[in-house]
Amino acid sequence: MADKADFDSKAVAARLREAVNQQPGLIDLLAATEFFGELLPLLRDADLSAGTLSITGDIAAGKMRAGLPLLADIELEIDLGAVQKLMISLAAALETFKANACGGPNAAAARSIRLAVEDGRLDTDLLITGTMAGDTSHIRSMAADLGLDADLLVALARNALKPALRDWCRQLGPLTEKCDWHKGYCFVCGAAPVLGELREDHQAKYLRCGQCGAEWSAQRLKCTLCGNADHKTFGYLYAEDEPARILAEVCDDCGGYLKVINAYQPTPAEMLPVEDLATLHIDHIAKERGYAREAKNVP
């Protein structure tokens, strides 16, 4: 088993407190401290028996040159029963929290999903393999058939796979050190970046995968979602009172945005969902102006 970064509950509490101090409107975020206190140790401690990947440096380099995420089209070993158990634990943790003001799911929706998994109404093998393959359309029709919250079901399945994805990301790290990758999706698992980080005195931009924790460098002054680099249609939005720390890159060509934070050190993979929540006000600013997290239109 690869080493796992330790979950630091003090770091979570401190980051959310800092966010609320800067943006008092985010006061509801403090309730999430307890939520992460339950959720993050579950993800840290889960052992999904993620198999050892047999992929050579040459194959990895070839896939990356072709723009293919490394986990695409390879046999992935995982303990489906352990993933199912983790999904039940995650749903149970969500049930203990009231419908929260951070736009999160409500307890009743989490309970319905947990019961459907526990009594076997939900085909979790299909759910997990579909999620691993990035196919959510089938999952959404399963959710509709069973009267479950589709977004929450997808989110739970994705979260339940995180420990394995992080394990594979750690395994692939040494193979990819010399490889170039400048796409707008993760070179390990293919997910969209959760945020960008500006490092080294703001000269270098890195994208971070919220699923597997991978990081890769990206060009500044260019839309991550569609590649637009025209300054007339690609720009930035700032929160008025903290322009130096965080911004949203916004693109009028594709209608998408990406949050970018100043981070002298890479955010630990476990802290990425916390950072995502702590910067919620920038999502509000970007969404108010009509931008979305995913490209809305193909230019």
Ligand SMILES: [Zn+2]
């Ligand atoms: Zn990834």
Ligand SMILES: [Zn+2]
């Ligand atoms: Zn764009």
